[in-house]
Amino acid sequence: MDHITFLVAVVIVTALAFDFTNGFHDTANAMATSIATGALAPRTAVLISGVLNVVGAFLSTEVAKTISGGIVDDTLVTPGMIFAGLVGAILWNLLTWLVGLPSSSSHALFGGLIGAVWVGAGSHGVNFDKVVEKVLVPAVASPVVAGVAALLATYLAYRLTDRARKESVTKGFRVGQIASASLVSLAHGTNDAQKTMGVITLTLISAGALGHDAGPPLWVIASAGLAIGLGTYLGGWRIIRTMGKGLTEIQSPQGFAAETASTTVILTSAHLGFALSTTQVASGSILGAGLGRRLAEVRWGVAGRMAVAWVITLPAAALVGGLAAAVVQNGGDLGTAVVALVGAALAAGIVALSRRNSVHAHNVNDTHEVTLRTEPPAKVGAAA
Amino acid sequence: MHLDWTALGQVTAVSLGVTVAVVVVFALGVLGLARLEGAREHPGGSSALGLGQAALCFLACAAVVAYGIYLIVPQFH
Numbered sequence: 001m002d003h004i005t006f007l008v009a010v011v012i013v014t015a016l017a018f019d020f021t022n023g024f025h026d027t028a029n030a031m032a033t034s035i036a037t038g039a040l041a042p043r044t045a046v047l048i049s050g051v052l053n054v055v056g057a058f059l060s061t062e063v064a065k066t067i068s069g070g071i072v073d074d075t076l077v078t079p080g081m082i083f084a085g086l087v088g089a090i091l092w093n094l095l096t097w098l099v100g101l102p103s104s105s106s107h108a109l110f111g112g113l114i115g116a117v118w119v120g121a122g123s124h125g126v127n128f129d130k131v132v133e134k135v136l137v138p139a140v141a142s143p144v145v146a147g148v149a150a151l152l153a154t155y156l157a158y159r160l161t162d163r164a165r166k167e168s169v170t171k172g173f174r175v176g177q178i179a180s181a182s183l184v185s186l187a188h189g190t191n192d193a194q195k196t197m198g199v200i201t202l203t204l205i206s207a208g209a210l211g212h213d214a215g216p217p218l219w220v221i222a223s224a225g226l227a228i229g230l231g232t233y234l235g236g237w238r239i240i241r242t243m244g245k246g247l248t249e250i251q252s253p254q255g256f257a258a259e260t261a262s263t264t265v266i267l268t269s270a271h272l273g274f275a276l277s278t279t280q281v282a283s284g285s286i287l288g289a290g291l292g293r294r295l296a297e298v299r300w301g302v303a304g305r306m307a308v309a310w311v312i313t314l315p316a317a318a319l320v321g322g323l324a325a326a327v328v329q330n331g332g333d334l335g336t337a338v339v340a341l342v343g344a345a346l347a348a349g350i351v352a353l354s355r356r357n358s359v360h361a362h363n364v365n366d367t368h369e370v371t372l373r374t375e376p377p378a379k380v381g382a383a384a
Numbered sequence: 385m386h387l388d389w390t391a392l393g394q395v396t397a398v399s400l401g402v403t404v405a406v407v408v409v410f411a412l413g414v415l416g417l418a419r420l421e422g423a424r425e426h427p428g429g430s431s432a433l434g435l436g437q438a439a440l441c442f443l444a445c446a447a448v449v450a451y452g453i454y455l456i457v458p459q460f461h
Contacts (some may be wrong), residue, residue, distance in 0.1 A: 056456070059456070059457050059458070059459065060457075060458055137392070141392060141395075141396075145395065145396045145399050145400070146399070148400065149399050149400045149403035149404065150403065152400065152403070152404050153403050153404050153406075153407035153408070154407075156404060156407065156408050156411065157407050157408070157410075157411045160408065160411040160412065160415060161411050161414055161415055161418070164414070164415050164418035164419070164422075165418045165421060165422055167421075168414065168417055168418035168421045168422075169414050169415075169418060172410075172413070172414035172417050172418070173410075173414060176410055176414075176445070179449055183449065183452050183453070183456075186453070186456050187456050190456055190457075190458075253411070256407065256410065257403070257407045260403050260406050260407055260410075261399070261403045263452060264398070264399045264402040264403050264406075265395070265399045265403075267452055267455050267456065268394070268395045268398045268399050268402070269395050270455075271455060
């Protein structure tokens with residue numbers, strides 16, 4: 001283990017920490033609608049999702065061969081920059097979780113790396129063409145496509161089952177939701193766990209601990225899979241509440257339509273080589289499903305805040321990543337330790353803040369708001 | 385900069401088509417199930433027709449799910 005320097009060890013731990021936040025940030029994508037409609041009990045939902053994430057991590061052998069898919073020049077990237085980028089991504093993920101906003105974990109990672117590489121190697125290290133092609137275009141297109149598909153499907157589902165027995169319809173679609181939500185989880189595991197494995201593997205290669213073109217060692221696959229699975233099982237209840245209750249009141253046919261739309265968009269895009277954010281696809285689907293049912297209320301204020309979060313995710317993570325990169329570059333091991341400590345302190349502070357008004361498995365469906373105030377917010381029934 | 389509009393169009397068309405098809409077929413299956421359960425409560429309705437419709441539709445959906453799993457798991461390719 002001669003090659004594992006202090007910096008490399010810190011990068012590996014930070015990458016696993018990011019993987020963990022990625023897991024609990026994205027539980028909502030697959031499970032929010034199933035939890036909201038009662039298709040799955042909250043604890044069961046996160047357990048299924050967590051297990052499928054681990055399974056997905058082991059299934060997929062196509063580990064990301066580049067850290068960023070060409071968004072930054074991988075030859076200029078040092079372990080220090082990766083560390084700084086990861087810190088930016090983790091802090092942004094935690095902050096958006098605190099306010100209950102579903103933002104893209106992939107965009108946070110890209111943003112953190114862009115900021116770190118920009119500061120560390122100069123602006124020529126960032127391929128802005130690729131940023132537009134791989135981040136901006138899918139970010140605009142994928143939620144729209146998923147939303148339109150879910151809207152049409154929801155409308156037709158309600159038209160077709162209009163006159164049928166209500167209990168039979170609700171029950172039938174609830175069972176369907178279990179299958180569709182599980183598919184989203186599996187697809188998520190195969191995609192997102194790979195990113196962390198790629199980051200750790202490339203760090204090990206750059207440090208000389210692994211040969212070039214080496215695949216990830218088993219301990220990397222296992223730890224990345226477990227980190228994302230544990231994060232998923234812990235459940236980002238604040239985000240689950242926003243996606244399941246905040247955007248619109250979801251019924252089981254809508255949940256099924258939304259999850260089907262998410263699955264097909266994610267799978268067809270992956271098949272054709274489009275990188276996209278599971279979070280944005282899932283949010284688009286839920287909005288579409290809300291619009292597809294007549295008289296369903298869509299809370300545009302929540303949707304608007306979400307859209308703002310999407311727009312600032314990349315630059316915000318880039319800012320933190322850049323700042324951290326500057327400290328790491330000038331401070332060496334001491335600077336790295338300082339960034340790690342400050343990052344851990346900020347993360348602990350955010351978690352402490354969230355305790356003031358904690359959202360968990362037992363109260364996730366009680367209301368549609370995620371607030372930081374201590375007084376209990378108005379119940380859905382009374383407010384809506 | 386190179387934007388692959390064809391691929392984008394394909395994603396749009398396939399996603400729309402598959403989503404709507406799966407949800408419509410599933411809705412028809414649920415409709416069959418509702419008919420079956422309705423026939424149990426009010427004898428005289430055709431329960432066999434409902435059962436057949438539900439079975440056929442859910443089978444079709446299961447096939448799509450199987451194909452989805454096939455696409456997700458690279459070992460199958």
